[in-house]
Amino acid sequence: MALAGVRVIELAGLAPAPFCGMILSDFGARVIRVDRTKVTMAMDAQARGKQSVALNLKSPQGVAVLKKLCLQSDIVLEPFRKGVMEKLGLGPEELLKENPRLIYARLTGYGQSGSYAKSAGHDINYLAMSGLLSMLGRSSEKPYAPLNLVADFAGGGLMCALGIVLALLERNESGQGQIIDASMVEGAAYVGSFMWKSRSLGLWNRPRGENMLDSGAPFYDTYQTSDGKHMAVGAIEPQFYDHLIKGLGLDAASLPAQMSISDWTELRRTFTQVFAQKTQAEWSRIFDGTDACVTPVLPLDEAGSHPHNRERGSFLKDAQGEVSPRPAPVLSRTPARPCLSRDPVVGEHTRSVLGEYGFDPDHIEQLLSAGVVECNEAKARL
Incomplete structure (x- = not known):
């Protein structure tokens, strides 16, 4: 597959980051989702093909484990608000010093700079700030958001995956990683470039809901x-x-x-x-x-x-009978081969992944006993 051999550490989040991780997994990347400990059920509905490691990031030892995982991987995918990873000592500047080939993808609503950088928000807010929400809705009605597709998934997860693939391609030439600042506001706006660049064509010169492509035209x-x-x-x-x-x-x-x-x-x-x-x-x-x-x-x-x-x-x-879309686009030589087995239980792969990343068995048992990591292999077998 196109991304075979690429290792990704995905910090557990909601909607856009999990979608980005699933895209990478579907096309062959090894995606390890880092979950919190003491979580009964993952909120990741897009965990296809991923593995789960459960870490207590409130513990310095847990942070040290995460650092080791990040430094031995190709990509770090983090969905937190600006400053969260820096407080853990795991910001991109720190990690890139030790692993210059690392690609550090930061997927947020408002980006890493600007007055809203630390503000909370959801798809509807990012869509509003992009300018696109003002154009969506029937004539004489208020604007409405088309599910959470445009900012979360198109402008967020998909654009972030594109950035990661571009950074991987460039790394083949330079040998250097880089930081990806994926803002859902900017991603949504970029997806909507046609709206800006086609205004001179007369397609959007009437009020909302009265233009050709916004439900104004009967055809x-x-x-x-x-x-x-x-x-x-x-x-x-x-x-x-x-x-x-x-x-x-x-x-x-x-x-x-x-x-x-x-x-x-x-x-x-x-x-x-x-x-x-x-x-x-x-x-x-x-x-x-x-x-x-x-x-x-x-x-x-x-x-x-x-x-x-x-x-x-x-x-x-999939193995549980759940229907979902096949990965797109279809590549002729290296198509996606999505995993059809069930999604991982939180912490299901903690022991095996840590072993693969160089932790010896005794150290893993010490981490388990101290509550630094959590392993749910037994739950996975039930």
């Missing part, structure tokens, strides 16, 4: 079907729009012009009435195989069974 929206489900319509180009009108059984000559913005409300009313006359399955049969850009809105539990997704193997099932 770029969703419509309810007779069985209470929905179809997604993205018929922007004239030739695709013609296929839409034909599939709906409408007479183009009797309709307003596609780009007559003043008539969009009337056109949406017509589309709404027509889509409500058939089921989602009936509309799918009509539009499948055409270039109308009309597709069913699939619930999560139906996405994997759609013929197209099934033929590509776009979703996979």
Whole structure:
């Protein structure tokens, strides 16, 4: 796999950092998640292929163990607010002095500098600060956040993984590691670059919810079907729009012009009435195989069974029967080979990982007895 041989220490966190770690793991990296001791259950729902070591970082000995793990690894992935790792004596400046090849990825909401650097926040706050939230929402309604996808996962976890891969690539030439300052505000804004760079094209010059791609256009929206489900319509180009009108059984000559913005409300009313006359399955049969850009809105539990997704193997099932997306993109020679076994129990691999990193058995037992580390191999076997 593309990242085979790369060792990652992931400090346990929520959402974006675990996603970043899962990406690295799916493509072959060895990802060791460092959990706290005395935690009954991990909050990491993206632990595929990872191992877990449980350390008491309130203990100087626990901090020393973590330092040794970091210094013998390629990547440190930390999701804490600015200054937390420095207080432990494990900031990037300290670790890079001893391991100049180390790549130290810092994934935070606001970044390592600026007046908000130490402030708490969540996806909706980062999205708001990026400028993008102001553009999301229906006409005459307040802005709304599209789950926590844009800042946490796209601007955070995914952009951080990109930064890590870029740093690994550069290290092949320089032999040097570096610090990655991954801000979810900046990552979200960068993902939304098209919004800034396309304003001169007239795509975003109207109020929120009244533009072509933000639900303002009736040919770029969703419509309810007779069985209470929905179809997604993205018929922007004239030739695709013609296929839409034909599939709906409408007479183009009797309709307003596609780009007559003043008539969009009337056109949406017509589309709404027509889509409500058939089921989602009936509309799918009509539009499948055409270039109308009309597709069913699939619930999560139906996405994997759609013929197209099934033929590509776009979703996979793990040993516990849980379905999730296959890693993307697909590489021709070194594709991802995601682990399909269950997620690790907190501290399940403490003993084996410490042994691999040079701790002798007696030292490991001393650490266990002192409560510096925790091993839950027994729980894992239950």
